[in-house]
Structure formats: C-alpha cells, structure tokens
Ligand SMILES: Nc1ncnc2c1ncn2[C@@H]1O[C@H](COP(=O)(O)OP(=O)(O)O)[C@@H](O)[C@H]1O
C-alpha cells in the first residue's frame with residue numbers, strides 16, 4: 001500500500017543512469033496503497049547501466065533480511081558494507097585493527113576505505129543491479145561515493161523501525177558480532193540519529209526515498225518492498 005506524502009519534483013541533478021534523468025517523480029513514498037507509479041519501460045539490462053539501490057535503516061531494522069528477499073525475487077547483487085568490513089577484519093589486512101576498533105565503538109569507518117571495498121565488489125560482478133546495504137551511513141559516506149562514482153543511487157530504501165524493536169532484534173541476532181551488545185548498540189543508535197538521518201532527509205528531498213514501515217513480519221514488510229522494484233519492470237524470478 002503506497003501513498004504520496006510530499007510534493008512532486010523533477011530530478012535535475014547529474015545522474016549516471018539516463019533512465020531516471022529529468023523524470024517526474026515524487027519526493028517520498030510511504031506504504032499505504034499498492035499502487036505506486038509505473039516507471040517507463042526501462043532498458044537497464046540491455047544498457048548494463050548499474051542500477052544502484054542504497055538500503056538504509058538503523059541497526060536491526062531488517063536491511064539484510066529484506067535484501068535477501070530482493071535478491072531472490074529480482075536477482076540483485078547484495079553488497080553489505082558491514083559484511084565487507086567484517087571480511088576485511090577477518091583477512092588480517094593492514095586496516096583490519098582500525099576497522100575492528102571503529103566498529104566496536106559503534107563509529108563509522110573512513111568513507112574511502114568502505115567505498116574501495118564496495119567498488120572492488122562491483123567491478124568483480126557481472127551483474128548490473130546492486131543493493132548497497134548499510135551505506136551511506138553519513139553525509140561524508142554519501143558525498144565521497146558521489147564524488148568517486150560520479151553517480152547517485154536510483155532508489156533509496158529506508159527501513160523505519162522504533163529503537164526498542166531494533167535493540168531487541170540486535171540482541172537476539174546471535175551472529176557473534178562484536179558490535180551486537182547493549183553498550184555498542186546504544187552508541188550505534190546515537191550515531192544513526194546524528195549521521196544517518198541527514199542522509200535519509202537528503203534523499204527524501206531528492207525524491208528518491210522509499211520509506212518502509214520496518215515493523216511486522218518479514219513477509220509483511222517485504223510486501224511494501226516488492227512494488228518498489230516491480231515498478232522498474234525488472235524480471236521477477238518465479
Ligand atoms: N520483521 C522482522 N521481525 C522480527 N525479526 C526480524 C525481522 N526482520 C529481521 N529480523 C531479525 O532481526 C535481526 C536483525 O535483522 P537484520 O536483517 O540483520 O537487520 P539489519 O541488517 O538492518 O541490522 C536478525 O536476527 C533478523 O533475523
């Protein structure tokens with residue numbers, strides 16, 4: 001269910017993909033009715049233009065879980081910034097200790113480092129559809145990405161979830177993560193409010209934000225997510 005919650009605007013900024021350029025779009029869509037605007041038939045696959053989705057939301061808001069369903073249904077490649085950083089720690093790379101200490105403190109790793117890891121994965125992939133999960137987490141992340149890639153995302157999903165629900169989920173996550181403890185979670189929530197919400201507001205103003213109610217069962221939440229992508233006429237897997 002979707003409804004328009006803010007005014008109409010034209011996208012006039014520089015964009016790598018020509019498909020959405022100057023397209024008339026709405027500032028923000030919030031789940032309310034299943035009717036969301038049908039995008040014109042796209043040529044993403046033929047053109048191999050990267051289709052970039054940023055997946056935002058606080059810790060435990062369900063980003064990774066919903067990304068798995070988008071991958072299953074629409075064949076995206078899922079790049080979790082946090083997962084790439086954890087892999088870097090595990091590989092004992094030169095930056096590993098710094099990344100570990102940053103994550104333990106609930107802080108944000110320097111943008112250039114995270115972007116380098118994302119970029120490497122994108123270059124290794126044959127796919128053109130990417131979910132970049134947990135990125136950008138700050139205005140600095142966002143600006144550095146735009147500068148390095150010379151592109152903006154096509155879609156930004158934002159999983160809106162109350163803090164108490166996020167804390168409950170993170171404490172039950174059981175993945176042995178160094179940052180899934182109450183002290184670090186409190187710090188991460190503060191960092192989320194201070195640094196990530198400005199990014200959310202930026203994309204709201206740009207007309208790219210799809211705000212998803214992150215409370216409910218996984219399937220209930222995915223029912224709000226699916227129409228965002230079907231509106232782009234990607235092939236749906238059966
Ligand atoms: N809708 C939901 N209801 C209850 N638990 C959920 C829901 N979605 C995800 N979870 C669980 O909550 C935890 C955090 O989800 P996750 O997808 O890892 O969130 P994020 O990537 O935003 O931190 C995981 O253990 C996951 O299985």
Ligand SMILES: Nc1ccn([C@H]2C[C@H](O)[C@@H](COP(=O)(O)OP(=O)(O)O)O2)c(=O)n1
Pocket residue numbers: 057058059060063064080081082083085102103106107108109110114133134135136137141179188
């Ligand atoms: N863009 C990013 C993404 C994650 N990080 C660091 C800081 C985050 O607290 C941790 C974990 O991120 P991750 O996205 O895996 O966390 P959640 O799935 O939201 O619980 O990684 C970062 O520094 N910069």
Ligand SMILES: [Mg+2]
Pocket residue numbers: 063064080082134
């Ligand atoms: Mg995650």
